[in-house]
Amino acid sequence: MTFEHPIAALQYWQQNEPERIYLRQPQGDEFIEYTWQQVAQQARCIASALKAMGFDPGERVAILAKNSAQWFIADLAIMLAGYVSVPIYPSASSETIHYILKHSEVRAIFIGALDNWADQEKGIESDVVRIAMTADTMPAALHWHKLVQNNAPIDYPVELKPDNKMSIVYTSGSTGEPKGVVMSFASYAKAAYHLIDVLQIESPERAVSYLPLAHITERVYVQGSSLFSGLVTVSFVESLARFNDNLRAIKPTLFLSVPRLWLKFQQGIWQNLPAKKLNLLLKLPFINTMVKRKIKQALGLEHARLLGCGSAAVSPELLRWYAKLDINICQAWGMSETLAYGPLNVPFNPDKIDSVGRVGPGAEIKVSEQGELLFKSDALMDKYFLQPELTRQFFTKDGYIHTGDKAEIDAEGYVRITGRIKDIFKTAKGKYVMPVPIEAKFEDSPLIEQVCVAGEGLAQPIALLILSDGAKSLTKTDAEAKLHELLVHINERLESHERLAHLLVLSDAWTPENGLLTPTLKIRRHKLEAKYQALFGDLAGEIIWH
Template sequence: MSLPPLVPPPLLDNRPESVAQLFLARVEATPDRVAYRYPAPVDEHAADGAPGAEQWRSLTWGQAAERVTRIAAGLMAVGILPEERVAIASATRVEWILADLGIMCAGAAVTTVYPSTNADETAYILADSGSRAIVLEDEKQLEKVLSVLDQTPELKTVVVIDGAGAPEDAAVDVLSLAELEQRGAAHLKEHPDAVRDAVAAIRRDQLATLIYTSGTTGRPKGVRLVHDCWAYEAAAQTDTGLLTEEDVQYLWLPLSHVFGKTLTSGHIQLGNVTAVDGRIDRIIHNLPVIQPTYMAAAPRIFEKVYNGIAQKARAEGGAKYRIFLWAAQVARDYAKARQESAVATGTASVPFGLQLKHAIADKLVYAKIRAAFGGRIRACVSGSASLAPEIGFFFSGAGVHILEGYGLTETSAGSTVNPGEDYRVGTVGRPLPGTEVRIAEDGEILLRGPGVMRGYHNKPEQTAEVLEPDGWFHTGDIGELDKDGFLKITDRKKDMFKTSGGKYVAPSEVEGRFKAICPFVSNILVIGNGRNYCTALITLDEPAILQWAEGQGLGGKPYADVVTSERAHQLIDGFVQKLNADLQRWQTIKKFSILPRDLDVEHGELTPSLKVKRPVVERENADLIESMYAGAREA
């Protein structure tokens, strides 16, 4: 028998019809307040200019509105009509947000395309969505799109952010973003109210965004998210109280992904500052410059930070490494004690002796960790995959509060989130106001609310498989609700497997535990469906393992040689045995293989949001997997 739905708080009232309306209202309310900060090249001819130098610049809400309005009017000038699709293929940058808002303010709908998407799949997305125009980041993206024009018959206009103009033989109209804005300015002279009229005409259930899910097999599906999805997300995120007008957000997540996209809605509702730079290799450099108070990230980023801290301490050796290990355990014990006390009594308290240890560890270790995050971080939100609880407890005890949330592309990302200081590590929090959660008889999580999609584009049969007529969406995730309404994700329904001995294994649980104890791991896949025992495919973090190799007589050797060496296997085997000591017998890893390279997006093994595509990895390594079961007696 399924549990009754958790009764949500009253649905948020008085939200606007669209984020486009919300944006114009924000501009009118605070035109001179800084909206965005972004990196820009320093003029080489300036006094402090140097090749490659950058400086952070600002856009007020009023300045952003001028550009957004010109972009919207420019799209109208080239013939884009309400609800027609305009794609964006660019890395995260301030122009992505301006283009997105411009498209919505024109009454059109945005099709998101990852810049890493290959030409064939880009053509499919553009054709399936019926996109009439596309905004591209640079000439590399332009070359890709021009190569598939024969497969995208409805595409008529291409706009390039960093580009000089059209190739002479282009079969479509190619403009720079500056040229589009110039056309928009001219259009506004003749039709000064064109954009405001278009925004006023937007209906709540009008298509706003098509986001194509990264399918592990077959073609991706276009998720239809209407204007009310984003207006609801903006209001619900603000209602949680997690953010204030004074917060500085660091936004680097892919805006083609629903997690990054939904953050832009909440930002407009609040009117706080958002620093935008999607270059992952600049995160560590940017943090002390931006000094954010808030940042969202995928778990992989926190895992890499944790592994980097642990490996650095290990490399220093001796007393420093012992201090780190002691401080790491104190952090976990402190965070767990606070959480257990809060759950049991409603008050977070810690034994006096543990408080003293924590105070010492804070001066020796934790303060440096917080400084690495810029020194002002109040909270981080983690989503798109599960965060290993031991890593969550470590950062919590160190004063970097990681609030896990939960949602899918099909629910506009935000469905649940941990409630600020009352967060519980190991859960994804409570439902956002207006969202309902129900656990089905088989343990599957069902969601209902304004953030849920209106279906898959051009796929009514697949829509019917996951979306019930009364609005309940089948997530495909397995979970449970505790007595206080906190949701815990136990695994993906399709990822759980049963051994040949009849025992169920949740691979993400085992993988999360391993990531918490092994500072060298990058990715791990636990395998064992229908098998007599579990095995694992493991990849190692390149900087961490190469640093380790220096002290093992392997310095200077290529990554592939290091990770496939007997010494590396012995190193990882020690962590596997430590993992197995805390697992049920049927969960233990009997054999493992270290892959000669890490998983990546380019080879199709990771989604752009860094989630592992299990079927792809298992298929590519089928022979290796079989070798780990060779000669084994199957039950």
């Protein structure tokens, strides 16, 4: 069974699998479960309420909330009502919220659970209708439960054209203002079906939705695959404090994460089982099997058949470390503009662990003379919203897109991303340096939480560091000694012009809230360099504390 858009899928599952559990929302130690019938019924009632507001077809309705069952339902309701959804990261600043709402000309906004709504509220002007979801959140004129109770379910639309706009997905803005990626129903369906095929979703699966649904990866990998396959039960996470408890209760078969969380998992394992002791136990027959099983159970991943890592560069050494525990993490590559669909290391190939894999059906890749990865598929964005010149520049004459990533493709078609073209800088010696591969070398160290390599115009590059909680507990003398060892170890593996002259240890964390990280936890390199530029010209010694 193949559907042209999510609403056709929703109608089919409501009619043919009404009592099957689709969504699970945690509440304490229990999960509130929603069947396909309940999801469809609520979505149709909310859609009826939206239609009553009298907006013109194709107008925009935003969603600002953490992931939840209501997020999925609100998105479906917007489609049913004939509007275009505009997801916003729940960690977005008031300035970003204001920019997106104005740029996309949003008429109404669903607001759910947020950590910082009092500040975020400043970004929402009074002419935007607020609809409060079920979580406690900022004041709103309309409320979810009342809309469901007071509105009869809308009829399914007779025809919903696949080429119609489904959503405007804003990029995380790592290099400037977020760009509005226009996504059609057809492209969304194709991307989801390609992933269902590549991930081999053929029988019931359990997935966790906790990476922001405003990010295209979660929207396609989790929401898209579950809607179109009808085989994936999606559970949500109550809070960061309850994350591990929820994960152990869910026991997902599919689990997608980002490098930063895999690093935190590793540090948590080391806290309970120091690295030297773990390495010793893994060498012992029979004992090693028990140790691996216990670690998987502690993480809630004992039933996971497919694990993924994406969104940012990850150290191959980290992935090799997990592979020793029989936790095989597949890398993947994608962009908002490709609807997250791109090369994947699926099935997991340990010999290609340092690659993001090969392209699947419907996609083509090549590398330009400048070393840029060019990508083409049948699941690309339509355009950038209200930016025709930027759209024109983004596409090549033969239909590929400029990804902005430097890449290598080996003889077997596996892709290795070596850096971002815009991130490359020139030192005072006239040598070009790619910072991303150097930053990845820090990820193997339990000392480091965050890193940014800079050096435009300097004699040698430097690294800006935020220490991990474990490193912060050390004395300054011990920390300096370990950082010196790390610096020597990293520089030994670099070309002479890449070697780091200084490690600048910073005390203020980089977060989405202070604008130094994107909502997807990528560093905003230009903002970090601007913030600390004044320190670069007067550095003395290998390790500098600020």
